[in-house]
Every structure is written in C-alpha cells, then in structure tokens.
Amino acid sequence: DAGITQSPRHKVTETGTPVTLRCHQTENHRYMYWYRQDPGHGLRLIHYSYGVKDTDKGEVSDGYSVSRSKTEDFLLTLESATSSQTSVYFCAISEGTGSSNQPQHFGDGTRLSIL
Amino acid sequence: DQQVKQNSPSLSVQEGRISILNCDYTNSMFDYFLWYKKYPAEGPTFLISISSIKDKNEDGRFTVFLNKSAKHLxxxxxxxxPGDSAVYFCAASAWGGGSNYKLTFGKGTLLTVNP
Structure with a gap:
C-alpha cells in the first residue's frame, strides 16, 4: 500500500470555523491531490500540487486553499467552513513524470461534518 | 457537464459469473483510462488501466476494453x-498542460456479488 496518511480521519465542527486537513506521504512522490466525494458526484478534484510550493486549482476549489511547504505534506484548509463542505475528503499521490501512465494512489479519507 | 459517465448506479451478479461494468466518456482528449475499486470507509484502490493506443488490457480476473470510436470502456x-463487492469508479485523464495530469471520475457503480 502507498504510504499515505490523512489526519484527522473524522472531524465535526461548526459553520464559520477554520479547518485544516493534513495529508502525509512517505513515497517521495512529486504530485499530490485533494478530492472530495459526495453522493451522486463521484470524486471531484479540489486542488493539486506538482511540487513544493507549486499548486493549482481543480474543478471545485472555491472555499478551499492548500499549501505544500515540503514534499511529504499537503494541507487543505477551509478558511470558514460551510455546511456545503460536509464531505469525505481524499488525498492522492502519484509519481507523475508528466506522462499519463502514473496512477494516483489514495489515502483512506477524512470524514468532515460541518454543523 | 459530466465528461465521464457510469450510467448504472448498481449491478448485482452471482458468484462465478461475469461482471461487466460500463463507462462512457465525451472528451476526445482523454488518453488514459483507469478503474478504481472502493470499499466502505477506505480510499479508492487502483485496479487496472488502459492507454488510448490499446483496446484491451488484462490483469488476472480483470480485463478492460476500450472502444475509442464509441468513447466507451x-x-x-x-x-x-464476493470479495469483489465494492463501488467501482471509472476515471480518465487528459494532458492538463504543464507537468501534471488530472483525473476525471465517473459517479461509480456499486457491484454486489452474491454467493
């Protein structure tokens, strides 16, 4: 199994509070991704990183920010959580040389509930 | 606009029989396709992939077929x-510019294999 650890695994918080989710990898992969999974939507990309301090937006990036200060850690922050951000969040990593034959490997997810 | 579609939310088959999960896509720029399997409370696990230059890829009990003209896999x-019972996600990637690639996921199909 790919060495990916997401923390926390579960979190309940209130609307308007800041929330930070952490993804830690031990594979030294260059690419890291944050997805959210919601019923009826599959997995949707929030943000991704293609190197330390190099990040870009995915299809559902509004309300989220990310940071990557070192290869192994990719943080997802909800500056002011809203109920619509209640979801299961998955981190993924890939070696990604720039070709399209590098599958992404996923962590076990963080279940976030915003009341 | 959903670029990757899994039109069957669920599928039930008998143990020992064949399971066929389908996926359609609309973006002709997709050049790599993947299948992931997901158990409850776990992250998606990479299963098998196929490049757009091929029409078949086989790995043990799993075979993926690609029909580019029909945009169907x-x-x-x-x-x-029974252990195959899980949600199966179809995903596709296209060169996203720069040094990265992004996956677009279908909504998933729940496969139930009955003993």
Whole structure:
C-alpha cells in the first residue's frame, strides 16, 4: 500500500470555523491531490500540487486553499467552513513524470461534518 | 457537464459469473483510462488501466476494453467473487498542460456479488 496518511480521519465542527486537513506521504512522490466525494458526484478534484510550493486549482476549489511547504505534506484548509463542505475528503499521490501512465494512489479519507 | 459517465448506479451478479461494468466518456482528449475499486470507509484502490493506443488490457480476473470510436470502456471481472463487492469508479485523464495530469471520475457503480 502507498504510504499515505490523512489526519484527522473524522472531524465535526461548526459553520464559520477554520479547518485544516493534513495529508502525509512517505513515497517521495512529486504530485499530490485533494478530492472530495459526495453522493451522486463521484470524486471531484479540489486542488493539486506538482511540487513544493507549486499548486493549482481543480474543478471545485472555491472555499478551499492548500499549501505544500515540503514534499511529504499537503494541507487543505477551509478558511470558514460551510455546511456545503460536509464531505469525505481524499488525498492522492502519484509519481507523475508528466506522462499519463502514473496512477494516483489514495489515502483512506477524512470524514468532515460541518454543523 | 459530466465528461465521464457510469450510467448504472448498481449491478448485482452471482458468484462465478461475469461482471461487466460500463463507462462512457465525451472528451476526445482523454488518453488514459483507469478503474478504481472502493470499499466502505477506505480510499479508492487502483485496479487496472488502459492507454488510448490499446483496446484491451488484462490483469488476472480483470480485463478492460476500450472502444475509442464509441468513447466507451468496460471492465470485465471473471469469475466474480464476493470479495469483489465494492463501488467501482471509472476515471480518465487528459494532458492538463504543464507537468501534471488530472483525473476525471465517473459517479461509480456499486457491484454486489452474491454467493
């Protein structure tokens, strides 16, 4: 199994509070991704990183920010959580040389509930 | 606009029979396709992939077929086993510019294999 650890695994918080989710990898992969999974939507990309301090937006990036200060850690922050951000969040990593034959490997997810 | 579609939310088959999961896509720029399997409370696990230059890829009990002209791919599982019961996601990637690639996921199909 790919060495990916997401923390926390579960979190309940209130609307308007800041929330930070952490993804830690031990594979030294260059690419890291944050997805959210919601019923009826599959997995949707929030943000991704293609190197330390190099990040870009995915299809559902509004309300989220990310940071990557070192290869192994990719943080997802909800500056002011809203109920619509209640979801299961998955981190993924890939070696990604720039070709399209590098599958992404996923962590076990963080279940976030915003009341 | 959903670029990757899994039109069957669920599929039920008998143990030992063939399971066929289908996926359609609309973006002709997709050049790599993947299938992931997901158990409850776990992250998606990479299963098998196929490049757009091929029409078939096989790995043990799992075979993926790609029909580019129809923009259709399918995953065949033979023989099906109860442990195959999971949600299966189809995903596709296109060169996203720069040094990265992004996956677009379907909504998933819940496969139930009955003993």
């Amino acid at each position: 399918s995953l065949h599982i033979v023989p099906s086993q």
